[in-house]
Every structure is written in C-alpha cells, then in structure tokens.
Amino acid sequence: QSREPGQRGHSLPIIGADDFDKETEAAIVNSSHRVELVFQMLQRIVVEGVQSKVLSIAPPILSPTFQALGAALLSYHEAKKLSCVPVPVPYALITGLVLVSEAAMVPFVAACHSTGVVSSFGYAF
Structure with missing residues (x-):
C-alpha cells in the first residue's frame, strides 16, 4: 500500500474494535476480565493459525511470542496492583x-x- 505524504505509522491494516463480530464484541463488553479475555483470544488465534498451517512457524521461534504475551499480561497486573496502592x-x-x-x-x-x-x-x- 502506498502512503500519503506526511502519513506516519503502519502501512498494514490494523484490527480495531469495529472489526469484531457482534458476538465477540458483546463477550468483551460484558466480561468482568476484559484484558484476560482478549489475551486468551489472541493466544487461541495464534494456536489455531499454527494448527491450520496458516502460520508455519517453528516452535522455537513461536515460543518467544507466547512468552512476550505472558510478560505483557504480567506487567499489566503489576501496574494494576501498583495503581491500587494508596499514597502514604x-x-x-x-x-x-x-x-x-x-x-x-x-x-x-x-x-x-x-x-x-x-x-x-x-x-x-
């Protein structure tokens, strides 16, 4: 894809909230643990992609992806704990x-x- 002059960012389409089907959107909106639900959905999409041969990635190369996702979720929970601590x-x-x-x-x-x-x-x- 070509970019307009002065346009910055990704040249690939990015999935947004409008791209979800109504069932998935309702599940995310009605969930009390939205971050964990989206995390689980992302992991499921990657695993299904590997199983269906859409993603032909060797396990040693794919495992850091899951580690990075897990580290991101851990960082989220650490930040959430820190934000709940009152100022002394x-x-x-x-x-x-x-x-x-x-x-x-x-x-x-x-x-x-x-x-x-x-x-x-x-x-x-």
Missing part, C-alpha cells in the same frame, strides 16, 4: 506542607532578591 499519609501531608510553605515564602524571598518594583511583581506572580 505522611508523604501526602509533607508534600502538602512543602507546597503551602513554598507558596507562602516565594513572594517574600523573590521580593528581597529583586532590584525594583517591576521585577518584584514579576517574580511574585
């Missing part, structure tokens, strides 16, 4: 205290170190 209360309090003290002190310090009215006003705001 002492950290939040100290961060707020530093922010408020900086907002209170910067105008005075800037005014002391400036040479005129215009620069004092500029540094403070």
